[in-house]
Amino acid sequence: MPAELAAERGGNLPDDVDRLLRSLPEWFGIEESIREYVEDARHLPTYAVRDPSGGGVVGILLVKRHFPTAAEVHLMAVDRSWHRRGAGHALLRKAEADLRADGVRFLQVKTLSPAREDEYYARTREFYVAEGFTPLEEFPTLWDERNPCLMFVKSL
Secondary structure: OOOOOOEEEOOOOHHHHHHHHHOOOOOOOOHHHHHHHHHHOOOOOEEEEEOOOOOOEEEEEEEEEEEOOEEEEEEEEEOHHHOOOOHHHHHHHHHHHHHHHOOOOEEEEEEEOOOOOOHHHHHHHHHHHHOOOEEEEEEEEEEEOOEEEEEEEEEO
């Protein structure tokens, strides 16, 4: 990861969430979900990575606390041109450090299960494994029958 690529916490970034999700229809192609994520960005802790050359937000992460010691990556989206350049890693490192400092011991993320073949979500699962997450449980109908869910967990 380039030294200048760092995540920051804070800011009211629903417009950036909307723009990023709409630019990634392979991952975020359900209009109702996009609207819900944009609304969530108004109140959930938000992390962003900005283009260090003065551009805008190129990555976003929303965190949801479930218990004092457990949290979830509720949303992560990175501009396609920034994939494999450290933006997702920077987002996770910053969020994990803040959560750890606040007493969180476990971080989870839910994504599309490999039970439904999808090349884009296969890359998503590879990313989370590389970041130290472990598959924990599959939920065939949590979202709906066409979108089986896989939960990953990571000890902080």
